[in-house]
Amino acid sequence: METWKIVLIIVGVLALLVAAYFIIKTFVREVTKVRHLNLHKRGLTEMPAVPFILTETIASAVKLNARAQQNKMAKEGLNHEYTLDNQTRSSYTFMYDTDEVDPGKKDRDALIHRLSNTNESVFLNQSVLKKNLEQAAHESEVEGVQFNQLFLEHAEQFSISWTNFGGLRSASMPNEKKYASILTDPDAASEQFWPMISNHGLAYNLLILQKVNEDSAREIKDVFSSVWDEIAPAYDSSKLFAIDLRIFSKWDASQVKNYDRWTPGSFILLEQNPTTKKLTPIAVQVCGKDESKAKIYTRKTTVPSTWIWALTAARTSVTVYGIWLGHVYHWHIVSAPMQMTLFNEVKESHPLRKLLDPQSKSLIGFDAALLLLWKTIGPPTSFSSPELFLELTNEFATGRNFFDDDPLVTLKKFGITEDEFSFSEPWDQYPIAGDLLKIWKLSETFADSFVNETYSSDKEIFDDTQLQNWMKQSTNPAQGNVRGLPNMENRDDLKAVLSSLIYRVAAHGNSRQLNSLSDALCFVANYPPCLQHRLIPEPMPSKEKPFAIKDVLGYLPNTGTIGEMMTFYFIFTYSVPYNPLIPLFGVREDLYFDDPTDPRNLALIAFREGVQDFIEKYDPEAPMTHQWPASIET
Secondary structure, three states, X not given: OOHHHHHHHHHHHHHHHHHHHHHHHHHXXXXXXOEEOOOHHHOXXXXXXXXXXXXXXXXXXXXXHHHHHHOHXXXXXXXXXXXXXXXXXXXHHHHHOXXXXXXXXXXXXXXXXXXXXXXXXXXXXXXHHHHHHHHHHOOOOOOOOOHHXXXXXXXXXXXXXXXXXXXXXXXXXXXXXXXXXXXXXXXXXXXXXHHHHHHHOOOOOOOOOEEOOHHHHHHHHHHOHHHHHHHHHHHHOOOEEEEEEXXXXXXXXXXXXXXXXXXXXXXXXXXXXXXXOOEEEEEEEEEOOOHHHOEEEEOOOOOHHHHHHHHHHHHHHHHHHHHHHHHHHHHHHOHHHHHHHHHHHOOOOOHHHHHHHHHOOOHHHHHHHHHHOHHHHOOOOOOOOHHHXXXXXXXXXXXXXXXXXXXXHHHHHOOOOOHHHOOOOOOOOOHHHHHHHHHHHHHHHHHHHHHHHHOXXXXXXXXXXXXXXXXXXXXXXXXXXXXXXXXXXXXHHHHHHHHXXXXXXXXXXXXXXXXXXXXXXHOOOOOOOOEOOOOOOOOOOOOOOOOOHHHHOOOOOOHHHHHHHHHHHHHHHOOOOOOEOXXXXXXXXXXXXXXXXXXXXXXXXXXXXXXXXXXXXXXXXXXXXXXXXXXXXX
């Protein structure tokens, strides 16, 4: 054969091989690359990306079916009888009004079927995605009043949601009158307001308190100008604090099952006792979407019934902040795109993947399942559709950077110091702040040890192409869209990012502890997920428009809404984690790195031991060591 023909054949074969290589490379990359919902086309340009993995979303929906079976006993424990509307029934009947212990199964099965008969490219199409998000929020029409549409008639009846399973109800009954008094006694409502947040808001990440300084006082003086004479003494003595949750006034009430679900915007001012360091609310502004109708209530001048209502409205906005912003935004929404870009840019053999993969197994799938099963597994807030939730998230994310979510940064920004909230012990007047800082310290120590052992110099950080690509794609608006990440020039930059990522997942684990659910959260008047009436009462009701304490009950969640809230809570505490952070056979099992003596494994063991010690102190009566998940699962 002539030489030129041989050369031509060789060139042709090589060309085919090169073409095949790039086709295979492109195909494999397409299959393995984690994609995300195109939110920019929906005008949601400020929030981090929402990743989507079809197989993980299906798996999450399947696992939710199993979890619903696991918490059946908790629901079946709702068998104590109550009388409402002259009818005596079990608390389960009033809350669910159905023979099905798991009425959401049909929706989950339908979603699994839909997802199993599509592919990611089709599903992520704008029109298909829009249809699925709309379907996730659809509510069937309800005809006539059902048992689960009744409002409670006495404050003590909010114990309706205390299940007999595990002895929760009997253990909680000593607190029934105390909790009920927030709806009958204005002094009790004031006294319990801050302790309820500071002691029981760990799973909601309620680092929402800020000290009023000279800069913030300008706006506060403007908002509360009509009552500033009452507030000035607290400010003048540097003992004035605020909780600003006016973000919710941007959205109107939703109509769900024939009733309003409303999250009021609230601005709460609290005064600190200089001796005991206890905080007490002294003024509250409540507003809806029409800011001209905002009302201001104060403890000194407002009649008791409307002061109780104002604090109820404030507790509602605190609860909704805790659910969607404190918990979901901080721990779910920001972590997921960081995991997505990690999967896309860093190989599985890389030490970063060995460190982070064990805590990154479930979040992306669950977040997508939440959006697609909104009415089934979402809590009953005024954000009654995934679209509304995404709007809220986008608004909250505006101008917000990655490290703004870290507890040390938050507390410093808000001017909250340990000495001002320590009376007998450190942070005893703001316990959840102390708890979150303990988890932060454990996470930071673990991250520091990993980086020191993995990278011997700053140059190695700079030269690690996979690490650099991870950070670039995380900040890329078309990919992770996470703002405020460092340029990754040295080991301290990586320590900061890893500390934050490890912390977010680790802190989320407290949500599955019994002490985080507690009788306090289950007594829904303490943490209302919504108000069911949008009318803002006058601070000083007239004889023509009286407002009695019993009227407050007409605003609080009805029996069906309480039932939806319990479904939300029970999925956390009455089901087992898929992968516990602390293995069943001990902290030295299932290590992340191949060599058991690797210092990074020793750091992992120390981290696990620290979390185990935290659990034992956090809930000494029922320390559920293996209930703390390794990943964000729910």
